[in-house]
Amino acid sequence: VYKGVLPYYAELIDAMTCGPCVAIEARGAPGVCEQLREVCGPHDVDMARYLRPNSLRARLGKDNANNGVHSTDLDEDGEREVSYIFGHVLDK
DSSP states (O other): OOTTTOTTHHHHHHHHHSSOOOOOOOOOSTTHHHHHHHHHOOSSHHHHHHHOTTSHHHHHOSSSSSOSOOOOSSHHHHHHHHHHIIIIITTO
């Protein structure tokens, strides 16, 4: 989804695959994904520290590639990412 979009795509993939990973699929009442994104905080770690200091990215992130947590930012990307992670990556 992010290949060719993020200039630090390779670093992001390295960060997401360098160790153990917990993958979850959030489903529920309307707004559940937005609530999860609020808990994660802004994608930019410095912005997260400034705007949402208690968010996961503010507390766990080192930089934008190693930001502590991945959360789909667009609802339409969610199904594609879930299919990729649970249908391809975790099946290996």
